[in-house]
Amino acid sequence: MTVHILSLRALLLLGLYHTGRRSLASAADLQDPPKKIAVVGAGIGGTAAAYYLRQEFGPLVKIDVFEPGSIGGRLATVKIGDHEYESGGAVIHPLNLHMKHFIEKLGLPPRKDLSSKMAIFDGKELVFEESNWFIINFFRMIWQYGFNFLRMQMWVESVLDKFMRIYQYQQHSYSFSSMERLLHAMGGDAFLTLMNQTLEEAMLAEGFSQVFLNNVVTPITRVNYGQSVRINGFVGVVSLAGADSGLWAVDGGNKRVCTGLLYHSKSELIPAKVTSVSFKVRPSKRGISNSFYEVNYVDESGSAHGLYDIVIIATPLHLGKSDITFSGFSPPIPSHYPGRYHQTVATLVHGVLNVSYLGTTEPASDFTVSDILTVDSKDCIINSLGSLDPVHIPDGYKRPPASEAKVWKVFSPQPLSQQQLQNMFLSHDSVSETPWLAYPSYRPPQRKSPPFILHNRLYYINAVEWAASAMEMSSISARNMALLAHHRWYQQEGKIDQEDLHMRLRGEL
Secondary structure (H helix, E strand, O other): OOHHHHHHHHHHHHHHHHOOOOOOHHHHHHOOOOOEEEEEOOEHHHHHHHHHHHHHHOOOOEEEEEOOOOOEOOOOEEEEOOEEEEOOOOOEOOOOHHHHHHHHHHOOOEOOOOOOOEEEEOOOOEEEEOOOOHHHHHHHHHHHHOOHHHHHHHHHHHHHHHHOHHHHHHHOOOEOOOHHHHHHHHHHHHHHHHHOOEHHHHHHHOOOOHHHHHHHHHHHHHHHHOOOOOOEHHHHHHHHHOOOOOOEOEOOOOHHHHHHHHHHOOOEEEOOEEEEEEEEEEEOOOOOEEEEEEEEEEEOOEEEEEEEOEEEEOOOOOOOOOOOEEEOOOOOOOOOOOOOEEEEEEEEEEEEEOHHHHOOOOOHHHOOOOEEEEOOOOOOOOOEEEEOOOOOOOOOOOOOOOOOOEEEEEEEOOOOOHHHHHHHEEEEEEEEEEEEEEEEOOOOOOOOOOOOEEEOOEEEHHHHHHOOOOHHHHHHHHHHHHHHHHHHHOOOHHHEOOOOHHHHHHHHO
């Protein structure tokens, strides 16, 4: 990586920290600010949206966040024994600038980092086991795959360099009206091409070998997205970036970011399930008609509704994920968009691993591998197997060896049977199973993505997941949606869908 790129990233990060909310005086001359905004969903997308909406619209607007379940959505923990463990989104990339900004703003420390070792399992035996020595791992990769691994790192780095442009756009308050426009602003036609071809096609075109894709790249996509290299190329690069060094997590659990953002936004949490959104037009005292969105919901007291100027949907509008209906809109808004979410079952087991299940003869007391990835094989019933540490690492904590009972997380496409658990573990005293519809089933070409703008002042954050599902992608979409809602409310069209940032900045200076 060049010094120039490092400097650019540092400047972008500093810019995110020091960028304040713009003055609304000139905008307010055009139109009064909104009185009420609704956000449907309190995962990372919804809570980040509430945070950024407060920045954009100021202290007077009332922001209601609807959530029938736990704050955090797909960021969740499970308590086993005396500790809590991540059952949802677990790791954050070092270049995720919004997530970095959040923990700085909220005063949340990163979790203590513990060393780990990786192995790859083909359903019968370990075909690769990482050494404690970097130089040994390096030469093993060179021996087996030539320079494919180094070239992959360089290729991913080149895509990430373009990805970083979105922070500069958002730092200067630019927003985009669709996922395609946002991606094009980042990486031009190359990013749109990645969206419409498989990762396998993209990497083969770059000269990577099929053996390398099968044995190294596929295990990474399986652990991160439960799918093979036939996912789209853009989410594939995001997945490969998730295997990078320097990954981190929040002390106490990543869901703390959502709780902190909700508190910091001074929003009101309404523990209710939204059932429908309707478009309403009503006359005002001045004789002109005003339009609102009626949000209908059900809470412990029964059915209720509220009227809002702006509504942000921060939950997937897809079959199996939502049953919100929309009425009074022309053209109609569908309740479900095409495509489906992919099931991954996270099973947390407190027990003693049967290392012979992995085909190794190494004594369990000497087995120090913490992360086991898998190839795409009929013999593999799991996507990954990993040793978990608590979300808060207490002083003096040491990860137990495989010969002792500890918590393991198993990712699998289907729930594990009792027989399968008995094969994998010599003994276990606790099993917690969470079936996640965690991310879309990525099957390119992505002919038409869901829209960011469902109606004039009705926005959809989760459309971004069809490019890639990740905490930072949701945060980027939340920031984009807050900016988009602000610019459209105050008719600031010059800040929407503009890609000539450098030329415009030169003019402003």
